[in-house]
Amino acid sequence: MPYCPTCGYEYPVNMAVCPDCGEELVDKIPDSFAPAVSPDDSWVLVGGVTSEIKAKVARGSLDSNNIPSVFLPSSLDTRSQPRQMEIDPVLRESGADLILVPKEFGDEAKLVLQAVLGDELIQPAVDNPLI
Numbered sequence: 665m666p667y668c669p670t671c672g673y674e675y676p677v678n679m680a681v682c683p684d685c686g687e688e689l690v691d692k693i694p695d696s697f698a699p700a701v702s703p704d705d706s707w708v709l710v711g712g713v714t715s716e717i718k719a720k721v722a723r724g725s726l727d728s729n730n731i732p733s734v735f736l737p738s739s740l741d742t743r744s745q746p747r748q749m750e751i752d753p754v755l756r757e758s759g760a761d762l763i764l765v766p767k768e769f770g771d772e773a774k775l776v777l778q779a780v781l782g783d784e785l786i787q788p789a790v791d792n793p794l795i
Contacts, residue, residue: 712760712786725780
């Protein structure tokens, strides 16, 4: 699939020019637009869910919007969790599965999750300063 080297968007094979910015499309997405593939300190906590069904709905919604995500049990040892989760007692105490996304997808992920889960999405007690 061709990509725009300026916007980073993917387009159908039959397109040669980006309709947004007019740049010629390339075969490979530039590394600067490639999302992170595993959680580290560049990933942010966007919320939590308390059941497997809600987790499946959340993951499906994020996947369908091309938002990489990782779901972690809140019972994990905090030394193994990214640093921003250490400050969120609400999610830890609720026993919720924690939802992390790369920080560049943070705002979009919150909107998607809020749209599909509404009040079922457990919000962090402290707004993540990285988003």
